[in-house]
Amino acid sequence: MFRAFLRLGVTSFGGPVAHLGFFRDDLVARRRWVDERTYGELVALGQFLPGPASSQVGFALGLGRAGSRGALAAWVAFTLPSALLMVAFAYGAAAVQTTVGAGVVTGLKVVAVAVVAHAVQGMARTLTPDARRASIAVAAALLVLLVPGPVAQVSAIVLGALAGLLWCRSDDASPPPSLGITVSRRTGALALALFTGLLVALPLAAGLTGSRLLDVADGVYRAGALVFGGGHVVLPLLQAEAVGGGWVSAEQFLAGYGAAQALPGPLFAFAAYLGALALPGAAGLLGALVALVAVFLPGFLVLVGVLPFWAAVRTRPAAQSGLRGANAAVVGVLAAALYDPVFVTAVTDGATFGLALLCFVLLTAWRTPPWGVVLVGAAGGVLLGVL
Known part of the structure; x- marks a missing residue:
């Protein structure tokens, strides 16, 4: 598990949507750790819950396979x-x-275009096999494109689930495959209680002690708990806490944000940069660790808290119909993200479009592993820059 995700952490460029594409290529298509339906369900949960969606999906996959x-x-x-x-x-x-x-x-931005396009293609084949679910996906994509922001993404999945209840009842009613994730209701309830308790306790502790470390933990935890949609959405909240709280200057914040764009893995790791600067000298290492844990912890606690209760209802016919609609909406949400921000950011001229096509063909026709496509895309970007 560590080896598989370390390789993904080194090669997964392009933000949360691209990460989900890399996950699907490696863990679903190649390793077959989960089937397409289960993966789509986990993606839907990750999109719906607060926190970093791609990291929540990875956490859930690790939980299901190795506890x-x-x-x-x-x-x-x-x-x-x-x-x-x-x-x-x-x-x-x-x-x-x-x-x-x-x-x-x-x-690397161009590689993200190819990876997300490949993921949308593969998920659409499985999760939108008929006209009704394809229509749900298109409607979800239009909603996200016309009403930008994380609220539209969550709304698209909720409306997709409602459409599934109305439209997809006549589909094959075979029970969904097991999630393979065993979490007791007691554990789930404790996770939700801890999630809420930390939201209340951390600001009180920071205010009473005046500790900069607790202040960092409080601000970063709150940002991670209140954000929907993942990486880029958390940045305004982190800016309010870090710059407004005097941890870093506005120039330092923007410089770190720019560096984070060029790195693989979750954008939430940007919190480690803020924690390192918030405390002086070697203490910054502790600040980085605390900030890193604090920004991810709320999303993981909510996920663990929801899983046992979701497992109790997901096998019911109505839930299955809703899942079909929600999974179709996930395809639409990913398709919308493929256009904006992935495509419009990366493809700026004919040369970058040609490089994106090359990477897509390498993934789909030549079945090149994603890390190989990353190398080709990076080399192609350097060549285009030199020319």
Whole structure:
């Protein structure tokens, strides 16, 4: 589990939507750890719950395959590369921007286009096999494109589930495959209680003690608990806490955000950069660790809290119909994200479009592993930058 997710943590560029594409290519299509329906269900849950969607999906996959140790291994391995690089950047170890560096970033953005397109293609084949579910996917995509923001994404999945209840009852009523995740209701209830308790206790503790470390933990935990939609959505909340709280300057915040765009793995690892700068000297390492745990913890607690109760209702016919609609909506949400921000950010001219097509063909026709496509895309971006 650690080895698989460490490779994903090193090669998964492009943000949460692209991460889900990398996960599907490696864990669903190649390793066959879960089937397409189960993966789509986990993606829907991750999109619906607060927290980093791609990391929640990875955490759930680790939990289902290897228990709590597997979940911890999946999170640590996927997050470690970007977190270490962000801490290094905080201590001044970032490389100076060059033409080569800018070209690599361009190429990695293009790779994200190919990966997300491949994921949408594969998920659409399984999760939207008929006209009704294809229509739900299109409607979800239109909603997200016309009403940008995380609220639209959650609304699209909820409306997709409602449409599934109305439209998809005549589909095959075979029970869904087991999630393979065993979490007791007692554990789920404790996780939800801890999630709520920390929201209340951390600001009180920070206010009573005046501790900068607890202040960082409180601000970052609250940002992770209140965000829907993952990486980029958490940044305004983190900016309010970090810049408004005096941890970093506005210039330091923007410099770290720019560096985070070029790194693989979850954008939530940006919190490690803020924690490292919030405390002076070597204490910044502790600040980075606390901030990193605090930003991910609420999303994982909510996920663990919801899973046992979801498992109790997911096999009912009505829930299955709703799931079909929700999974179809997930395809639409991913398709919308493929256009904006992935495509419009990465493809700026004919040359980058051609590189995106090359990467897509490598993934689909030549079945090149994602890490190989990353290397090709990075090299292509450097070549385009030089030319």
